[in-house]
Amino acid sequence: MLPAASPGGGRRRWTTGEASPSEKRPRDPEDSEPGSSDDDDSGSGSDGDFVSDLREIVCLLRLIKGGANKDGQKKCAQIITSVAEDIQTMLEDTKLKFEKERQNLLKVLSNTSKECESSLSKEYIKFQETYEMFCKEKDEHVQAFRDLFSKVEVEKRTLLEQYENHSE
Incomplete structure (x- = not known):
């Protein structure tokens, strides 16, 4: 586990009684980088190992994060492809x-148009028959009116002649 960062700096300062991570785990000479020594009097060698370990951990975490991002992108692409296929299927069904x-x-x-056309044809035939009957009856009534009017005119003349004969 990584040490928590102190508010004032990047590294945590170890209080007395606590062991630093490099003191907790003895370093194998194989693990140490060439050129670094654990025999320094100042303790900078162990700090260098610690920094080196942190760099290695950060590098590995970046690799893991990159792989996870690529996996996430692949999963997202698969999900998007799947959703696109579902949408396409739904669109085709629709x-x-x-x-x-x-x-x-x-x-x-x-069918409705044919029924309407048939109905209109029947109604037009009925209308034509009614119109022809109306025209025939109208002609008969007009003729009867003319005949009656002629008779009235004849009667009127006759009456006028009788009146004139009586008045003389």
């Missing part, structure tokens, strides 16, 4: 349903 509904609507409209 198109098929829409086309079926459109075909059904066209059939219904066609």
Whole structure:
């Protein structure tokens, strides 16, 4: 486990009674970098080992993070591809349903149109028959009116002649 950073600096200062990480675990000469020595009187060698270990840990963490990011990107790409395929499937299903509904609507409209056309034809025939009957009856009534008017005119003349004969 990494030591916690102190608020004033990057490294934690060890209090008396605590052992630094390099003191807790003795270093093997194979683990140490060439050129570093553990025999320094100042203790800078152990600090160098500690810094080297931290650098190695940070480097490994970066590698792990990079791998995780790549795995995450691959998973995201797979999820996006899967969702895109699902959306495409749903879109195609919707198109098929829409086309079926459109075909059904066209059939219904066609049938309704034929029924309306048939009904209009029947009503037009009835209208034509009624119109012809009206025209025939109108002609008969007009003729009857003319005949009656002629009779009235004849009667009127006759009455006028009688009046004139009586008045003389």
